[in-house]
Amino acid sequence: MSNVLPAYTGLQVNGVFYRYTTVKDPDTGMIVTVQNEDALNAGQYIFREQDDWSGLPGNTIQKAVLQPYVDQNRWGDGSIQIEGQGEVVDASVIYTYRYDEDCVVSPQNNPSCPGFVMPEIDIPEPTAPIDDIIQDELDRRRVAESDMEQDDIDRKKIKDEKDNGRPMIEVLLGNPNTSVLGGVSQILHDNLVLLDVVPPSYLTELPSTVYEDTITLPDAELLDNVLIRRANYSQELLHERLVDLQYQLGESK
């Protein structure tokens, strides 16, 4: 079959179409077999189709037999075998196939290509036992975390020391400003007094005097009116009734 199918990597046959004409006596027996050997299994056939023409007149047969995408390397030599009396003429067998162009270029282009070899990745063998490697890694991480925590503490300590030794900037700026502001205000005040712009009452001090209360109200009793008294009485009655109720309940027990 190497001279029939193109030598493409990954080629798969998906159909066989054959056609031939039998020349025979209708009364004679004749079996025609169209077949291909299985190249990988000696004595077996990858394709085998029989037509029984026994007791039938000769005719032309055309048949299409689908194949389940059989790899090219399975297809061995093909033949048309005749059992009985008769002759086969004008025979033709056509194979339909498919192939992946990527696989033709190189099987490594696609893992689905026949002949694809999984590339090997070199992983260096560990020189120490795996448990020691894991323990070393854990220790290294623990030391690194401890160092980071210590660095944070030191950094915070230095910052606090700097903050304690540094006077507040608003205090530093406030003192001279207050004294400067006081001096400027005093000069402005003096100028205003000289200009006689400020009313004299602004400059006069009021005497420190205590004004005692002189009005006294005599104690008196404000009596409730009738409605209030009635309400108070009814509430008192209700209260007594409720108080007595607990004793009545106790007696009933």
Next chain:
Amino acid sequence: MNKLMLCAISAIFVSGAYAEEIPITGNVESKCVIITDTAGIYGNPTPSNLSTDPTDGGVTPIVRYDVSMAEYYKALISWPDEFSQSPQLTDTVAFDGEVEVDRVSVSTMSSYETDKIEYQNTTEYDLTEAGSTWFKIESEADYGFSKAFPGGTYRSLVTAECIAQ
């Protein structure tokens, strides 16, 4: 009395409304398909003759029957007995034809040819096997008594039918 009668009539109408008509639908796909494999061409070997025979310069039309269920259908194929298109003809045209099995997809279909029934211009085949069968239809037309056909286009039709048995 009138009121009672009306009540009775309305009760009858109400009880009659329980009748229902329930539709049932179904689609049947044909198990016999006819496909034109090759369109025919008339050759003109002599002025008075038109023929589809390849030796006369014609092309024999071929029709394919695809049957998926055996022994359910008949193939009725008729070779033409008149032109469907032609120039004005003033004389008679004698048509002749033949239908034959050209190819089969199953060897046992080879018996179709021996079992066929011919009448008038029609050939009948029992499609007793499932598969594809190719039929070739030969057609020949002779004009008058060796009279030349007028120039023009000549068309005729082959009728191929698939009849359920």
